[in-house]
Amino acid sequence: MNDIYDRIKRQLPLIAAHLREGGGESGLCRKLGISRAELRQCRRAHPELDECWKANRCEVAERVEAALLRRATGYEEENGKAVPPDVRAAVFWLKNRRPGRWKDGAAPSRSDNTAPPEFTAEEKQL
Numbered sequence: 359m360n361d362i363y364d365r366i367k368r369q370l371p372l373i374a375a376h377l378r379e380g381g382g383e384s385g386l387c388r389k390l391g392i393s394r395a396e397l398r399q400c401r402r403a404h405p406e407l408d409e410c411w412k413a414n415r416c417e418v419a420e421r422v423e424a425a426l427l428r429r430a431t432g433y434e435e436e437n438g439k440a441v442p443p444d445v446r447a448a449v450f451w452l453k454n455r456r457p458g459r460w461k462d463g464a465a466p467s468r469s470d471n472t473a474p475p476e477f478t479a480e481e482k483q484l
Contacts, residue, residue, distance in 0.1 A: 362400060363403070
């Protein structure tokens, strides 16, 4: 197992780049010439590999999240052309960020007579 880890450790920059580009486990294993089980075993045995994995996957998720928010709220292109907000992107964002208020079906009820939750600073900017 150590020889597999040594080979993987030398490839950490490749692994990080693969994950930042949105690549998955199967494709990475093909690039490294190892099985998925071997990769998982190495991740469990070597925390630095697991941290590299988590950090780079998180970076991709944050980029996608930012792109979705940008699309949902509209933006201006470099050439000055305004791109209007995309309602479908906004609905998707809200259903995932505030599912209690934006779920499909009937409007959520407030049977407990409490005030709705306050908007976050980010939401107020929208």
